Amino acid sequence: MAVGLPLVGLAVVAAVFGFRGQGGGSGSQQEEAAWLSPGPVRFIEARLSHPAADRYRPYHAAARGSGALASGPSLQALAQLEAKGDLRGLAAAYLGRGAPELAASYLQQAEDSPEVFNDRAVLALTDGDAAEAIAQLDKALQHAPRSAQALWNRGLALRELELWTLSAQAFEAVATLGEPGWADEARTRAQEMRERLRREQQDWNDAFQAGVALVLDKGTVSTEQLRERPDLYRLYLYDAIRAAPDGQRLKELWPVAETLDAHFGGSVLRDALRWAEARDFQRRGPLAELYRSYVFQSKTVPGGTPAYLGQLRAAGELDLLLGTLVFAREVDKDLDDYARLAARTRDPWFQLAAEHERAKVALARGELLEAEQLLLSAMRLCQDGKQLYRCGALQGTLGEVYRQLWRLPEASRSTRQALVWQRRAGFWGAEIDRMLSLGQLARLQGQAGLARALLDEALARVPGDCATRHFVRANDALALLEEMRISEARAAMREALECGGVQSLSGGMTLAELARLSPDPSQDGKLLEGLEALDRAGKLSPGRHAVALHIEGRFLIEQDSSRGEELLRRSIEEANRLPKASAEAKEARALTYASLLSLAGKAGQWPQALALFAEEAGDTLPARCLLAAAVDRERTLVVAYGPDGQLHGYYDESRRQPLSADARGVVPEALVAPLRACEQVSVLARPPLHGRARLLPDDLAWRYLVLPASRTPPPALPAQRLVVKDVEAPAALELPRLGAWEPVGTGIHVLSGADATPAHVLEAMTRATEIEIHAHGLINPTLSDASLIVLSPEQGGRYALTAAEVRAHRLEGAPLVTLAACRAAHTGLQVHEPFSLPAAFIEAGARTVLAATVDIPDAEAGPFFLAVQERIRSGQTAAAALRDVRMEWLRRDPESWARSVLVFE
Numbered sequence: 001m002a003v004g005l006p007l008v009g010l011a012v013v014a015a016v017f018g019f020r021g022q023g024g025g026s027g028s029q030q031e032e033a034a035w036l037s038p039g040p041v042r043f044i045e046a047r048l049s050h051p052a053a054d055r056y057r058p059y060h061a062a063a064r065g066s067g068a069l070a071s072g073p074s075l076q077a078l079a080q081l082e083a084k085g086d087l088r089g090l091a092a093a094y095l096g097r098g099a100p101e102l103a104a105s106y107l108q109q110a111e112d113s114p115e116v117f118n119d120r121a122v123l124a125l126t127d128g129d130a131a132e133a134i135a136q137l138d139k140a141l142q143h144a145p146r147s148a149q150a151l152w153n154r155g156l157a158l159r160e161l162e163l164w165t166l167s168a169q170a171f172e173a174v175a176t177l178g179e180p181g182w183a184d185e186a187r188t189r190a191q192e193m194r195e196r197l198r199r200e201q202q203d204w205n206d207a208f209q210a211g212v213a214l215v216l217d218k219g220t221v222s223t224e225q226l227r228e229r230p231d232l233y234r235l236y237l238y239d240a241i242r243a244a245p246d247g248q249r250l251k252e253l254w255p256v257a258e259t260l261d262a263h264f265g266g267s268v269l270r271d272a273l274r275w276a277e278a279r280d281f282q283r284r285g286p287l288a289e290l291y292r293s294y295v296f297q298s299k300t301v302p303g304g305t306p307a308y309l310g311q312l313r314a315a316g317e318l319d320l321l322l323g324t325l326v327f328a329r330e331v332d333k334d335l336d337d338y339a340r341l342a343a344r345t346r347d348p349w350f351q352l353a354a355e356h357e358r359a360k361v362a363l364a365r366g367e368l369l370e371a372e373q374l375l376l377s378a379m380r381l382c383q384d385g386k387q388l389y390r391c392g393a394l395q396g397t398l399g400e401v402y403r404q405l406w407r408l409p410e411a412s413r414s415t416r417q418a419l420v421w422q423r424r425a426g427f428w429g430a431e432i433d434r435m436l437s438l439g440q441l442a443r444l445q446g447q448a449g450l451a452r453a454l455l456d457e458a459l460a461r462v463p464g465d466c467a468t469r470h471f472v473r474a475n476d477a478l479a480l481l482e483e484m485r486i487s488e489a490r491a492a493m494r495e496a497l498e499c500g501g502v503q504s505l506s507g508g509m510t511l512a513e514l515a516r517l518s519p520d521p522s523q524d525g526k527l528l529e530g531l532e533a534l535d536r537a538g539k540l541s542p543g544r545h546a547v548a549l550h551i552e553g554r555f556l557i558e559q560d561s562s563r564g565e566e567l568l569r570r571s572i573e574e575a576n577r578l579p580k581a582s583a584e585a586k587e588a589r590a591l592t593y594a595s596l597l598s599l600a601g602k603a604g605q606w607p608q609a610l611a612l613f614a615e616e617a618g619d620t621l622p623a624r625c626l627l628a629a630a631v632d633r634e635r636t637l638v639v640a641y642g643p644d645g646q647l648h649g650y651y652d653e654s655r656r657q658p659l660s661a662d663a664r665g666v667v668p669e670a671l672v673a674p675l676r677a678c679e680q681v682s683v684l685a686r687p688p689l690h691g692r693a694r695l696l697p698d699d700l701a702w703r704y705l706v707l708p709a710s711r712t713p714p715p716a717l718p719a720q721r722l723v724v725k726d727v728e729a730p731a732a733l734e735l736p737r738l739g740a741w742e743p744v745g746t747g748i749h750v751l752s753g754a755d756a757t758p759a760h761v762l763e764a765m766t767r768a769t770e771i772e773i774h775a776h777g778l779i780n781p782t783l784s785d786a787s788l789i790v791l792s793p794e795q796g797g798r799y800a801l802t803a804a805e806v807r808a809h810r811l812e813g814a815p816l817v818t819l820a821a822c823r824a825a826h827t828g829l830q831v832h833e834p835f836s837l838p839a840a841f842i843e844a845g846a847r848t849v850l851a852a853t854v855d856i857p858d859a860e861a862g863p864f865f866l867a868v869q870e871r872i873r874s875g876q877t878a879a880a881a882l883r884d885v886r887m888e889w890l891r892r893d894p895e896s897w898a899r900s901v902l903v904f905e
Contacts, residue, residue, distance in 0.1 A: 043096055046122040046156055047149040047182075049115035053092035054149065056181030091119055100126045114144035121153050130160035131442075131450045138449035148177050155189060163453055164200075165460040168193035197461075204428035211236035214256070215243050215296055223259055229426030230263045231389035234349070237269060241276050242320050243292035245285050250277050264386050268347040276319065283315055291320050295327050305330070318344060331357045332364075348381050352390040359397055363404070366542040369581050371401045392421035392430070399437060403444075404543065406583030406830060407804070409783055412441045432458045432468065440475055440506075445781045446829045448479045466499035474507035481510055484634070484658050486518050497523055502530020505547055512555040513633060527555055543584025546574040550592045557595060565599065568592045586832035589616075594632040594686070598653075601630075601637035606649035610639050613684055619708040625678035627696070629666065630686045631659060638667050642674030662853070662900070663692035672697060680879045690834040691827035693853045693900040698890060701883040703903040706834065706842040714814035714845065719747065722768040722815075724761055726752040727775045728792040730799050735790065741774045741862050757794045758801045762809050769813040771846075772869075774861065777821030785828030786836045789821050803828075803840035811845035816872060818850045820861040825851035825902050838904035848878045849904040854897050864889065864898060878903045 041060040048054055087110040094103035100123055107123060110116045117140035124133040134157050140150040155170035171190035175183045207229050213219035214236050226233050237256055244250050250273055257269040276284075290308060293299040301308040305328045312321040322341055325331050331338045335358050342350035355378035362371035375398045382391035399415035402408070419434040439454035455472040462468050473496035480489035493510055502508050508531055515524040531548050534540055540548055549571035557564025571592045578585035593616040600609040613628040614621045621628070626641040634655045640648045650671050659666075666689065675681050681702040683695060696702045723743045729735045743750065751764055756775075765771055776790040778800075786803040793799040819825075819837060828835035838849040850868060864885065871881035882903050889898040 043098070044122070044126075046125055047118075047152045048088075048092045048095060048122060049118045049149050050086075050088045050092040052089065053096065056179070056185075058181075059185070088115060088119060091123075095119075095122060095126065112139075114140040114147055114150065117143075118147065118150045118153060121150070121157065125153065125156060125160070128160075130157040131447060133157040134161075134449040134453055135447065138452075146177065148174055148179060148182065152182070152186065155186075155193075158453060158457075159193065161450075161453065163457040164193045164197040166453055166457050168197075169460075200428055201461075204426075207232055207426060208429075212296065214253075215239045216292065217243075217245075217249055220252075221256060223255075226256065226259045227263065230260055231387075231425035232427060234260050234264070234269065235389065238272070238319070238349075239295065239323065241272055242323050243288055243296070244276065245288055246281050247277055265384070268345075268349070272319065272345070272347070279317070284317055284320075287312060287315060287317055287320055291324065295323065322350060326353070332361045335361060348387060349390060352378055352381055352387060352394065356390070356394055356397065359394075359401075363397065363401055364541055366578060366582060366584075368401055368405050369579070372398065372405075375401065388421045388425035389427060392418045392425060392427070394418075395421065396430075396434065396437070399441075403437075403441060404583055405581060406586070406832070408441055408445050408785055409781060412438065412445070412781070415441065432461055436468065436471055439472075443475055443479050444829065445785065447781065448483065451479055452476060467503065470496045470499040470503045470507065472496075474504055474510060477510045477514075478506050481513055481633075482658065484656055486514070486656075490514055490518055490520065490523075493523060497526055501526045501533070503534075505534070505544060505551065508534075508548070508551045512551050515555055516558050517634065524555075528552065541584070542574065542578055543582045543588070546571050546578065546588035547584055547591075549574060550588045550595070553592065554595045557599060561599065565596070568595055583832065590687070590832035594630060597630050597637050597686075598632050598635045598651075601635070601649070601651035602653070604649065604651065606639050606647050609637060609649065610647065613639070613686075616686075617684065617707040621684065622682050625675065625681050626684065627667065627671070627675065627681055627702070628684045629689050629695070631655075631666065631689050636666060638671050640671045640675060643677045644674075646674065648674055659688060659692075661692070663689055663695040667695060672700075675700065680877050687827070687831055687834055688829070691825055691836050691838070691853070691902070693825075693902060698886055698899050699883065701877065701879040703877075703879040703905050704838075706839050706904055714847075715812060717767055717769060717813045719770075720768050720813065721745065721748045721770040722751065722764050722772065723748055724751045724756050724771075724773040724775060724791070727756045727790065728754055729776055729790045730793050730797070733776075733778075733790065733799075735776045738774065738776070739858050743772065744866065754792050756792045758791050758798055758805065759794060761791055761801060762805065765809065765811055765815070767813050768811070768815050770818075770869075771811075771815045772818045772820065772865070774820045777819070777824045777826075779823060779826055785830065786840070787821075787823045787826035789819070789824065789837070803835060803837050806837065807840040807843050809844050811841070814845055814847040816848045816850075816869070816878070817841045817846045818865050818869065819852075820856065820865050821851075822855040823853060825853045825900075825904075838902070842904055847905065848872075850878065850882065850901060851904070852897065852901045854900040856897060860897075864901070868901075878905065 040057060042057040045059050045061075087106040091103040091106040091110070094100070094106070104123055107116060107120050117136045121133040121136035121140070124130070124136060133153065137150050137154045137157065140147055141154070144150065151170050151173045155167045155174070158167035158170060168190040171186040171193065174186035175190065177183065207225065210219060210221050210225060211233060214221055214233070221233055233256065237253065237260060240253055240256075241250065244253070253273060254270070257273050261267055261269045290301050294301050294308070305324070309321065309324060309328070309330065312324060318341060322338075322345070325338055325341075335354075338357060339354040342354035355374055359371045359374040359378070362368075362374060375394050379391060379394055379398075381387065382394070395414045395418035399411045399418060402411035402414060415434055415437045419431065419438070422430040422434070435454045435458040439451045439458065442448075442451035442454060455475055459468055459472040473492045477489040477492035477496060480492060489510065493507070493514060496507055502511060508527055511524060511527045514520070515527070531552055535545070535548065549567050553564045553567030553571060555564075556567060571588050575585040575589040575592075593612060597609055597612050600606075600612060610621065610628060613630075622641070624641055624643055624645055628639050630637045635653045636651070636655065638650045642648065648671050650668050675696070679701065681696060681700055682705050683702055684705045684707065685692075685695065689695065690704060721743075725741050725743070727738070749764060749768070751760055761773075773789060777787050778790055779787050780800075783800050784802040784804065788803075789801040791799055791801055817838075824837050826836060827839075838851045841849045850865065867885045867888075868878075868881050871884060872878050876884070882901060886898045886901065889896045
């Protein structure tokens with residue numbers, strides 16, 4: 001919820017931030033420079049767009065806290081800036097004095113421009129939000145690609161994300177502009193970034209070579225090296241024990257085992273040496289030599305791998321057998337056998353490896369919930385924080401499970417944790433895979449700038465790796481396609497295909513779309529053979545196979561509609577046979593219905609289109625006063641029933657821009673007209689339309705349908721109204737306290753203050769017949785794809801009420817829910833289902849939800865929603881009640897936020 005910022009008097013500002021009370025002048029450029037960039041050093045590392053604030057001075061990190069800050073502008077200078085409407089100048093003054101919260105109010109008012117985007121990025125950097133800074137700078141550079149300030153700040157943001165290569169490139173771009181002072185500092189910063197990366201790569205290469213030398217009996221590892229990368233050398237120690245030709249070599253490995261056991265705790269590594277020392281080396285020695293040549297010298301073993309595995313089993317060489325099964329990728333052929341072997345070692349390293357293998361097989365089979373449980377169970381062994389390599393690998397796979405379940409915030413958290421653990425374990429090489437995963441997740445969450453940065457950094461580190469190049473450029477192309485930048489998407493896809501055709505479903509999807517939007521036979525002809533190759537290679541789980549069928553059908557339907565439709569129907573059939581939790585099955589189903597709807601719309605088959613809407617929803621649709629709408633890239637389909645039951649339709653495929661934040665203009669007036677006689681219009685809108693404001697005119701009473709509807713009538717419960725208010729948000733969020741709100745009426749259960757925690761609110765909602773929540777709403781992709789409600793923190797720090805938690809709950813009282821929180825109706829980017837707080841409340845059992853898509857002024861929320869509630873209690877439909885109150889407010893203020901409040905039922 002938005003709290004109105006009070007006008008801060010200049011005298012108060014001066015007292016708090018040390019601005020001078022006298023002086024000023026005429027406001028010339030020289031004087032403004034003296035105000036906005038005073039002193040011999042600058043106090044902020046970033047560059048501001050205002051020319052007077054961008055005078056070069058060396059940066060001194062200690063300047064801000066040293067007590068040596070120069071005097072700020074005079075009150076007269078600030079007044080002159082305000083009189084000129086120089087919002088950027090005012091923002092620069094406050095940013096330079098360490099008052100970003102005051103600068104923010106001016107940047108919010110400023111009109112969008114490359115300069116304002118740049119300064120908003122500086123604000124984001126000040127708040128520690130490098131991802132938001134990247135997003136703002138991408139917008140600045142799209143309009144002004146040679147902006148020195150934006151390039152500089154991009155270098156800083158990329159540095160904060162530890163994307164050293166791209167950071168260096170950004171500073172190098174600044175250096176080429178040749179600005180006095182700035183160019184030299186930019187070159188220095190670029191050299192620092194490249195040296196940081198070179199040192200990391202060199203340290204990793206040295207460690208890798210030292211590990212191999214340990215195995216091949218060509219060197220040893222110092223105690224310092226062991227302490228720096230204990231997980232890496234533990235991995236190599238196991239192989240060194242396996243490859244040791246005799247007992248003497250095992251004795252030489254004791255210092256390594258002792259140092260590593262001291263780090264990890266216990267004695268498993270010394271136990272492994274004792275076990276190996278007790279073996280008969282007349283028999284073990286030749287087998288160890290074969291292991292060394294097979295695993296580390298890429299030589300074949302006599303008789304092939306099956307024969308060698310048989311020899312190891314017969315000889316009882318447990319450690320050699322475990323290592324060979326993994327190296328030869330034979331583990332999944334008998335998981336139980338591998339788990340038994342791992343258990344015999346009594347070593348958590350191998351027990352974790354066995355559970356990881358089980359989870360990977362479940363993941364490959366599409367058994368996602370089983371894979372999740374296996375991984376979560378295994379990670380109980382990670383609580384001591386010692387098994388960083390193994391536990392990082394588990395977290396990485398868990399991230400992939402969550403991605404396939406479309407639980408993207410959890411996927412991002414798990415993948416980031418995997419990256420942190422594997423960095424701490426010293427596995428620098430693992431960073432690239434994690435960057436690729438995080439880049440893909442950022443794209444799926446709508447963070448296109450962050451996605452491109454992560455993916456481009458991964459590619460810049462291994463520019464010659466074809467698989468990485470394809471993955472990065474195919475994801476780039478898909479992201480560009482989402483922004484309807486067709487020619488750029490074609491160029492990215494061209495580079496991806498240089499690496500041997502279609503190698504991923506994301507590449508296949510992009511190519512299928514581009515074949516329709518901008519055909520290029522030289523590229524498009526590679527689609528079908530690429531999909532066939534993925535299938536032959538066994539790279540398609542059941543869910544991915546359904547997606548592949550959709551891609552093939554989507555591609556062919558433009559050339560052979562009957563064959564394309566057949567494949568699309570097969571995709572739906574396969575998806576319907578898969579577990580409900582499979583997001584890939586949901587994605588295949590949703591994308592396929594989008595193709596079928598567009599096919600019907602293009603042919604003007606309105607009854608067929610309506611039948612497809614109903615089929616996908618799994619419910620019967622109203623035969624009067626209904627609007628059904630779908631947007632699929634450039635294509636728009638709308639069908640409508642008026643009050644007389646007459647069916648109207650509209651289809652268009654001319655869109656070349658992404659949808660705007662609201663849905664104005666999607667429904668043509670020709671289809672609005674027959675709906676004007678309706679008392680209430682029910683709207684069935686597929687993602688990405690569902691949950692957008694202004695789909696229909698303000699003077700119509702309309703509601704979003706969330707289907708399928710529950711067929712179980714709610715139990716008759718006594719009226720119980722729950723009001724959540726006066727929440728104590730976590731101090732770290734720095735949210736202003738909301739104004740006091742006193743509910744009207746009797747029999748009200750109030751949760752407030754420290755009691756208004758997520759757990760208490762969920763429990764209290766169970767049997768409530770009305771629920772009213774007055775709290776802050778946030779959009780935080782690390783916690784939820786939809787918006788979330790900020791409640792009072794629990795003992796463990798949890799404060800967010802998310803859509804996923806609401807969806808999993810049961811609301812027995814079929815309540816009317818009022819979400820008086822900012823952007824509570826914000827909908828996630830899922831293509832396969834509407835995912836938002838209102839949709840979650842409806843799925844949990846609510847009969848009606850009221851929520852807004854924008855920030856809500858604190859002082860206005862209570863009166864507005866109270867007026868709507870009173871009309872509903874008097875017998876009006878929620879849609880009509882909202883329409884009437886909305887029109888009253890719009891008559892007073894035509895720009896009111898009231899038009900962004902929606903009804904979901």
